[in-house]
Amino acid sequence: MPVIQKIADALHLHSHSTTFDDKVTIIFVLGGPGAGKGTQCARLVEDLGFCHLSAGDLLRAEQHREGSEYGQLIQTCIKEGKIVPMEVTVKLLENAMKAALADQQRSGTGWTNGQGRFLIDGFPRKMDQAEMFEHDVGKAAAVLYFVTTEEIMLRRILERGKTSGREDDNVESLKKRFNTYKEQTMPVIEHYEKLGKVIEIDSSFPIEEVHKNAKAALSPLLPETTA
Numbered sequence: 001m002p003v004i005q006k007i008a009d010a011l012h013l014h015s016h017s018t019t020f021d022d023k024v025t026i027i028f029v030l031g032g033p034g035a036g037k038g039t040q041c042a043r044l045v046e047d048l049g050f051c052h053l054s055a056g057d058l059l060r061a062e063q064h065r066e067g068s069e070y071g072q073l074i075q076t077c078i079k080e081g082k083i084v085p086m087e088v089t090v091k092l093l094e095n096a097m098k099a100a101l102a103d104q105q106r107s108g109t110g111w112t113n114g115q116g117r118f119l120i121d122g123f124p125r126k127m128d129q130a131e132m133f134e135h136d137v138g139k140a141a142a143v144l145y146f147v148t149t150e151e152i153m154l155r156r157i158l159e160r161g162k163t164s165g166r167e168d169d170n171v172e173s174l175k176k177r178f179n180t181y182k183e184q185t186m187p188v189i190e191h192y193e194k195l196g197k198v199i200e201i202d203s204s205f206p207i208e209e210v211h212k213n214a215k216a217a218l219s220p221l222l223p224e225t226t227a
């Protein structure tokens with residue numbers, strides 16, 4: 001984002017609207033590879049009616065979509081643990097959010113009168129993505145941050161790699177993913193920490209215990225459903 005635009009935004013010199021307003025609750029979900037983000041998002045979908053969008057899953061689907069101009073680029077980035085250019089990922093997320101909000105089948109808690117609630121899993125992994133998403137798409141209410149040791153993450157990913165078929169669930173790719181995480185994603189977490197938006201959950205414990213803690217921390221942030 002150009003500096004002049006940042007200053008204008010900070011001073012509220014012009015009004016700028018995002019694609020989604022505050023009827024839509026957006027929670028970013030971060031944590032190292034294998035911290036348990038996807039597992040916990042699935043449990044929160046069951047309990048709190050979230051729509052779960054994994055940036056990695058959307059990228060893998062785009063990689064395999066016939067006719068995609070980004071297939072090769074995405075494949076290389078994923079294998080190397082690099083971040084795909086933000087324009088691609090932000091657009092995929094925005095489209096998926098629009099589709100979920102337009103989906104007539106989706107109803108119930110948090111999904112009436114234009115309301116919606118999203119867990120955006122594995123995103124933003126880099127500051128430029130965070131800035132672009134919040135400027136164009138919508139504001140994040142909080143960042144759910146799952147933390148455990150590198151040893152536990154390594155063990156979980158290598159176990160998952162036996163059946164996942166993922167090209168990056170191996171020691172070589174994992175080392176690169178850990179590096180990218182430390183160099184590019186940690187600054188994102190620090191940024192949101194300064195804004196008081198980070199909910200940190202220790203994900204070293206069994207799945208149900210982690211879920212109980214995550215659910216208790218998130219529930220108060222969710223708006224009442226309007227009739």
Ligand SMILES: Nc1ncnc2c1ncn2[C@@H]1O[C@H](COP(=O)(O)OP(=O)(O)OP(=O)(O)O)[C@@H](O)[C@H]1O
Binds near residue numbers: 036037040056
């Ligand atoms: N609390 C837990 N205890 C034990 N195993 C777990 C726990 N949470 C997740 N797992 C297992 O660890 C593996 C990684 O979990 P998951 O896919 O949820 O991680 P992730 O953070 O989404 O990883 P990535 O960012 O690489 O996609 C999975 O096989 C999952 O079943």
Ligand SMILES: O=c1ccn([C@@H]2O[C@H](COP(=O)(O)O)[C@@H](O)[C@H]2O)c(=O)[nH]1
Binds near residue numbers: 055081084129
């Ligand atoms: O915003 C994002 C999210 C992910 N990626 C790439 O995808 C892989 C796998 O992500 P998972 O969350 O582990 O499924 C990640 O290592 C990046 O290469 C991305 O570029 N941008």
